[in-house]
Amino acid sequence: MNPAALEAAMPLDPDRAAREARKMQRSRQLLDAAARVMEREGSHAVSMQAVADEADVSVGLIYRYFGGKDELLLAVILNVLEDFASTVPAAVEAAGDDPVERLAAAFGAYCRVIERHRHATVLTYRESKSLDEAGRRRIKEYEVETTQPLVGVLRDGIDAGAFRPVEPEMVAYNLLLVAHAWALKHWYFERTLSFEDCVRNQLSLALHGLIEPRQRRRYTRFLEASERRSRPSTVAPGS
Amino acid sequence: MNPAALEAAMPLDPDRAAREARKMQRSRQLLDAAARVMEREGSHAVSMQAVADEADVSVGLIYRYFGGKDELLLAVILNVLEDFASTVPAAVEAAGDDPVERLAAAFGAYCRVIERHRHATVLTYRESKSLDEAGRRRIKEYEVETTQPLVGVLRDGIDAGAFRPVEPEMVAYNLLLVAHAWALKHWYFERTLSFEDCVRNQLSLALHGLIEPRQRRRYTRFLEASERRSRPSTVAPGS
């Protein structure tokens, strides 16, 4: 019997419950501190001391809540993935039945999670090396899982004739990558685009490659965003 | 007067030249060893000892050729970028005048460089933190520079009326990202795709979003690759 099962067996103890709650709160605090510290000094690797300082606690305390640095790191990363898992499907459901609307909602939600956890996202790429094989597997599997809403939306859209018959898994992962790009290449994109503009442009670009040509006219509002504002000069287009 | 200038002033000294050549050779050897060692034990951070062992030299020797670990890392990364800078423009030139052909050549060349240096590429994401600000800036600027061929091809294609009027910088960077994805998410893509198939699919997908609708019919050979082989089952497409 694991602790969780035991707790479920006796849900009445208020003392136990209160302590659990405070423990959760502390965990969150530490997690947030860890996320924040890598936001500030993005260049150095994250040291336990730095996390402790950020959270205004002592180093030793972290070890009461997390088994070690690996576990803390893993927790930060999983925290992001949980945000995907709870946010994206909800956004899709709220978007109605139209496949394009649903895809737009899913992608938008995905991007917004990234924006919320921008630095934790790059952490996934930077520090996943220091995790053991089990941790890495867990992250990979969870990441694949978070793309399932996108895959579903794409598949439905294809079956409904709104999208071209592409490989949904591949396209979904491409969308994931483009979303990650906002975190990974932030120094590049922020030079010319705001977050919202970036999302709109990327979505428009993707939809141009996805939507079945005959359906185009119904979705012009999604498709216009990525066009350049200035016309391409006076050169005659007929080559 | 720096050493290079001095050497240029007396190009006749064969002794000096021979030494320079041997020095270069050793540098390459160490660089290759560094690249290889992170290929083998991809998970751990790369230790100087490991690099030394791989190159069959002593640790101390590395410091005769590189100022320290940072410099070695930077050299490995710049080495990849140099490959882009020398390979991609050549491929574009060899591709003729057609904008789509040129883009396909540029993207293909880009991807092939990534494949050649797959592990060094993920290194760029993983370890760039341990570089100083100057090193990181250098990498960023060089990276932007390597996308210029793509930007040029896109811009020309737009002016020629072959591509839709998109933002060339953004699309170019998306292509770069999709190419990097082969290295970053190799564990995912390799499950279902060979390298060549992946490149073809990605290119096809991108072109579907790029090519001016009226020009489509001329480029069907590029556009078919990303279609699913099996028809989407017997579900009636009319929703």
Add this chain to the structure above:
DNA sequence: ACGACAAGTAAACGTAGGTTCATTCCCCTG
């Protein structure tokens, strides 16, 4: 008020790994 137990602290420890340096090796010239 007083033990008892959880919550929290900070100094000490251990070690991995980057860097240095005294020494040895090797080749070339006189």
Add this chain to the structure above:
DNA sequence: CAGGGGAATGAACCTACGTTTACTTGTCGT
């Protein structure tokens, strides 16, 4: 053969950091 100088070695050094642990503080029931 001698000796000089660059190439190469690897053991010793040093620092940073993850982890442990002996200790202090706070809280609660009786």
